[in-house]
Amino acid sequence: MIGRRISFQNPSSRFQPTGVSSRALRGVSFSLAFAFLLTLSALAQNGGELRFCLRTEPKTFDPLLVDDDSSLSIRYLTGGVLARVNRHTQELEPELAESWKVSADGKEITFKLRRGVQFSDGTPFGADDVAFTMQRVMDPSLHSSTGDAFRSGNGAVTTKVIAADQISITFPAAVVEVDRLFDQVAIMSSHSSKKEGAVLGPFMVAEHKAGSSIRLERNAYYWKKDAQGRRLPYLDAINIDIQPNRDVEMLRFKRGELDLINALDTDYFDRLGSTSPQLVHDAGPSLDSDFMWFNQVATAPIPEYKRSWFRSANFRRAVSEVINREDISRIVYNGHAQPALGPVSPANKFWFNSSLKAVAHNPQAALELLKADGFHLQNGTLLDKSGNPVEFSIVTNAGNKPRERMSVLIQEDLSKVGIKVNLVPLDFPSLIERISQKFNYECAMLGFRNVGLDPSEQMNIWLSSAENHAWNPQQKAPETAWEAEIDKLMRAQASTSNLKKRKEAFDRVQQIVYEQAPFIYLVNQNALSAVSTSVAGANPGILYPQTFWNAERLTLNKATSARR
Amino acid sequence: MLRRIARHLASIAALVLLGGLLSATFVRMAPGFDSDERELDPTLSAESIRALRAEHAGEQNILRFYVGYLRGVLQGDLGKSHALGQPVGTLLRERWPVTLRVAGVGLLLGWLLASILAFSASLWQRPLYEIFGATLSGAFLCIPAAVLALLSVILNTPGYLAVALIVFPKIYRYSRNLLAKSYAMPHITAARARGLGELRILGWHVLPVVGPQLIALVGVTISLALGAAVPVESLCGLPGIGQLAWQAALARDLPLLVNLTLLVTLVTLFANSSADVMIHVLKPSHA
């Protein structure tokens, strides 16, 4: 380290031929001391144990079955992937694969793999491991969501090991942006005795206390080196605690027991930011959104007259125009959010349809829309054309403070046009049962987290036959003309790799959604996080994991960690 | 005596089994039993979602599940937790010492504090003690358990202290009332007038009367302490059974919940039955 960076010029020995010994001695001792200090500081940058919290216990440690945030975090830190989406530039970068090529028809991808890489238990990494992983992830009986993302058509996926470091994978039908999907595929060892315990990522699971904590330690065999040729990761270990309560997480961070908070609440952001602004980071608008929708299922156990309201685009658009999104951004998120107007956040620069205008807060215009459907105001209550007072309930998941506050603001907004809203916070499993199985709800409010960039990931939301078509899932045939059109457009954008054509199709989808308002989008939150000053190298972004996406390059400088 | 104990044990066993079945029924009946938040993931295919829903198929018929579970218990297998993916036996074994400490020491401290306040109010009959006890116990009763747990995180005090502060108001109120009633009886005033010392009055005239009820109270406060341990452990990050119970409830983890109910029922019944037996043993027989 020292020899390469600093070169010592001993001025006294060069320019003072006489009396050289005492000056030279001083010079040498000075440089030695300097060198010693440099060594110390270099060592101070090495090692250390990062500490943070996850909200829930990871459901699985099998990288191919990951579906929840916590398991995703563990996979991100322990799994090695062929190519990684850079969380800042959003470009695909080589990881375990040095290069790759996608065939013209989009059905085949060939990877050239890095040589000399080993798993965490010393066994070598090669094309047969990639083949094993792909076969396993595409196994229909595994029901892996990572595998489902590749499932473009019926038929088996074939892998061909061309050489020890070259493999080609062929899909039955073209997969859109197939290379980017490999960011989610953590390669497993095909022959190690440790099975999923043998990993290729910077860290490996050393200890797991179910329901309490997880300890990850440095993978000594990790292949990546920094620009100076030093082995990564710099950190010795990562200690993760399971703590669902955000207040406790904040307390511990303030006390210096945690080094980062990945998703910070607005309240805490402002409170912490007022005293220690260097600790908090606002990375700008994220891809996440909060939204609500009305139940349009034909067989739902709700009164018929209510179903007719919810099925009317005028009604939905009117509700959307009554809601004051500026107030929500200002009051609930203290300015750390923007009004949303569609499924794509403006932060998604490529896919966002920039021709769409924000939905203005306009109760008068809303009343006009409602009048067109036969609604009228009487003594401050809105009545429909049959005289029923307009009243409905909004179900949402309890425990989410921003959403609860949002719903209180919306309740007040709607009361100003004579609509009575009842707020029903429910525990999450009950809520899921209502919105996906029993359909005994009227209006629901939820949010999208860790939204992906590419719209193909949302096929199951927009296809009318799919499970996640929230307002009316699993339709045998599209029940409205606009849903039929969305079906056609989504299928079109999934069947070509021409980005321009895909964007045209999806822009049109966004336009239809804007006009029909099956989802009423509320806000796009900013990505807020907190990072202790003792962590060097952190660069919080908007894509998950916001603060530790470059975990292998993070270091801890213990000298600057202090009570906040 | 032995026959009585044996009868108690048999009835405990039967009640515990009934409790397990009832709790399994409650969990199964509650909406959202077979819902999983992964269903909301748009990248999952329809088959995968169907497979997710089918995961709970083995628990649809609650009687069959319970019989299968009991059969497993007889072989030493307490089932496997869905939420944490580990055998329930291992989880309980790892965690019960923590809860014993948190709830046990907390309960002892709570009793200590409550007894000091209640006895001092009764022995030295100054209204000041009364008001002080009322205010202190009232204050801690009105603070939500979650806030007390959070305070203990802020002040870095041990978890058992939070449990003690949560349970002592109720213990204080019961015991103070019982003592006050006893002390108000005419024969105590007479004894005092005759010059009998306070401690003697306490030992010979008051305790024999309130003793049985205080012992019964001890049994009941064990349930209270276990209940208080749930929010304290969850918020303070203590890896005990309370934290496990909270996670099991959130995740509707049937195997774990049934085991936890059986454990809690067992402890409660045991505590209360021991109290009953002790009362019977200590009760002076009537002529």
Add this chain to the structure above:
Amino acid sequence: MKTARVLSCVIVVAVCAMSLGAHWLAPAGYARQFRELPDAPPSRAHLLGTDEVGRDRFARVLYGTRISLLLAPAAALVSTALAALVGGLAGYLGGFWLKLARAFTDLFLSLPWLFLLITVRALLPLNVSPMVSVLITFLILGLLGWAASARVLSTSADGLRNSDFVLQARASGLHGPRLFLIHVLPNLKPVLYAQFWFSIPVFILSEANLGVLGLGVAEPLPSWGSLLRELEGLISFREQPWRLVPLLLLIVVMTSFQVLLSHEEVTA
């Protein structure tokens, strides 16, 4: 002690009067959102500041008092009555009934009621009016909160069954319900009053926890439970000390109740 009792009486009456006069004391109302002033500190217009969506906290405390201080004692009465019935009666009857009641009570204490409550919520219609949701909430609390006291009561009543004065009363011809009501029940007062007294704040706090299941007091109605839950987000009390006022008020009211009741508890 007498001055304490008088003071307590004054406090309780004052609080009741203020809550009844909420309409005049806090004309802002509990639901009106002053959106320009969310989370504001106390001022002349808003004596206790505003909450996070700009509603006047003072108004919410007053209206919340009406709901909580009316319904929580009612629910406490229900649970005390149930405890007296199950525990006291069974103890008095003895034998098989005592064993049955004890078994029932112990089981009741151990079951996970959380899931039954979730089921109850599912059975209720989504659009219940806030007042109905409040009544149902406190009814449920009353029906669930009796078990611990019942257990202690069964022991007390059991002890009384064979006591001298009961035997004497029986010998003089008093039987059945009259014996129970005149001689046994009054001696159970210590436990019953304790139960009644601490159930009030316990139910007030539990109502907020029920909100997680969709069963608590529905927005925008305020309740003490939800006001006290605001304390959870408070990392440092120095930041917003006025948020402690609902807690202090509740403590003062509860202490006053206790001082007032203490006289009743000891007299037979």
